Amino acid sequence: MAEKNKTFETSLMDLEKIVRELEQGDLSLEESLKLFEDGVKLSRQCQERLNQAERRIEVLLKDENGNPALQAIQPEELREERKPTIKKRITFEDDEDESPF
Numbered sequence: 001m002a003e004k005n006k007t008f009e010t011s012l013m014d015l016e017k018i019v020r021e022l023e024q025g026d027l028s029l030e031e032s033l034k035l036f037e038d039g040v041k042l043s044r045q046c047q048e049r050l051n052q053a054e055r056r057i058e059v060l061l062k063d064e065n066g067n068p069a070l071q072a073i074q075p076e077e078l079r080e081e082r083k084p085t086i087k088k089r090i091t092f093e094d095d096e097d098e099s100p101f
């Protein structure tokens with residue numbers, strides 16, 4: 001389902017369909033997990049396309065009169081490597097005096 005050739009709009013419609021199917025709750029656990037996985041992939045693809053569009057739009061420079069002017073950028077400039085995200089994990093220490101329960 002997660003093809004690279006899809007338009008942003010098609011990917012977004014597919015993602016919305018997955019969300020509706022998951023919200024209905026009529027699927028088995030395995031089917032739900034598969035759809036969730038597909039949804040995460042589509043979500044990441046859509047977010048990356050939005051990020052690329054944003055970077056293209058933000059390439060504004062002032063001209064000699066101080067007015068904003070759009071500067072063309074090369075496609076390879078859009079493919080900057082993304083840093084891995086660090087996920088935070090909540091942990092509870094075994095302290096009997098400060099138990100939340």
